[in-house]
Amino acid sequence: MAARLLLLLLLPLLPRAAGTVCGCCPGPLGNGSAVGRYCAGRAGAEPRGRCCLAGGAQPGRIVGLDLSNCSLRSLPPGLPEAAGAIVLDLTENPLATLPNSSFRGFTRLQSLAVPPWLQCPGGSGAWQQDTTHGSRRLCRGQRNPCNSSGELAWLCPENALCAPDGPGLSQCLCASPWRGYKCLREGAFPVLLFGGVLGTVAAALSLLLWSTQRRKAKTP
Structure with missing residues (x-):
């Protein structure tokens, strides 16, 4: 009983294993996708479901996530698991909105692809590049908001x-x-x-x- 109670008290402090958001969309990580190319060019990285996991000193950390063409109408609840992602693809989904708070903690994110009718989270000023190419809007080079204004x-x-x-x-x-x-x-x-x-x-x-x-x- 004591061990069970202690586990319940400490459960919110334990890290969650990656996997939920990696398997929220069927199919493997495409080799021709932006996340697939990034994963293939990163030393020690390996694909798992729709995720690219880091190797080396940070094994298991999600560094890339491809949720393109997943019929998503809203962001999956497990998205915070990928807060360490550097590349993220949300294109080809009927997303109606993209709340800024959904990307809280995504400080490493440097390349984000979203449907063209959506704005880059945080606005164009939050990125070094905000461009639209065909069926996707590319948000590249996340800016440090603390350096942009006093x-x-x-x-x-x-x-x-x-x-x-x-x-x-x-x-x-x-x-x-x-x-x-x-x-x-x-x-x-x-x-x-x-x-x-x-x-x-x-x-x-x-x-x-x-x-x-x-x-x-x-x-x-």
Whole structure:
């Protein structure tokens, strides 16, 4: 019981294995597609479903994703699994909209192909190139929003720095050694204290549940 409860408490912190978004569309990664060509030219990379997975020092990380011609009317819920992708293809899909928040965390993305009637996420200013060729719009060279205007830096509180968070998106990160709400606390995060409190709470809940179930079992 204690192990199960501890697992439930830690489950949100565990990394998810790649695979869900790689298999959300039938068929393998096409050799002639942009993602397929990128995967073939990247040392150590290998295709898996519609994904290109990195090798070497970062095995299993999705660096390319080809969801073209998948009859998608909206972005798949597993898209955040590919936040480390460098090349992404969404062409030949009846997508009605492309919310900017869907690409939050896609800071490595450098080549994005979408249907021509859609705009590049974050607008054309979020990319070095925004061009349309036939049945696709190409968004290339993601810009760092923190470098494009000094206004973003003023949005962050004192002791915090602006950092990119996807096409046209930014976030405020506490500068070392500051942390906490609005970066007002100084010092390193108390990992040992946090782990001790978490373990104590898990043990107390396990003991409480065990004693409750035991009483119920003894009741005729």
